[in-house]
Every structure is written in C-alpha cells, then in structure tokens.
Amino acid sequence: MSRQRASVYAVWALVAVGAVLVGLLAPPAEAIGWLPIVLGLGMLTAFVAQVALRTVEGLVTRLAVTASGSIVLLALATGVLWLVAQ
16 A cells, blocks of 8 residues: 555544544534534644655645545534434
C-alpha cells in the first residue's frame, strides 16, 4: 500500500473512531452536534497528513477523496445516531 493511500485510510479510521466515541460518550440529543467537530478535526488531520507527505502530485485528489469518505462515514453515523435517539 502506498503512503498516499495509507494517509487517506488513516484519516478515515480517525473519523470513524471519532464518530463511535461521539455515539458512546455524548448524550443522544447532543451527539449530532459533535459530528461537525469530528469532521473538522478530520479535515485538519487530512491536510497535515497530506502536507507531511511532501508529494505535490495528486494532493487535491487525495484531499477530495479523504473529505468525501469522511463525509460519507459521518452521514452513516448521523443515521445511526438518529435511529438511536428515536
């Protein structure tokens, strides 16, 4: 696995862990409000990880893939949290 892909997968894993922690630790009525914070931290981490690679070629694509995957993961987490809050 290339370092570029590993950096994308690492951010996705971080976002998934953040979503699980929000689901476990936050009260159901407030959990949805914490997910944008998880997304923001994930995007900051993605940017730092991509800049640390020092590979300019494909930077925008890697950031777009990381952001898209993070949004999909958090959309799924939002659905689960919504079902739990019902």
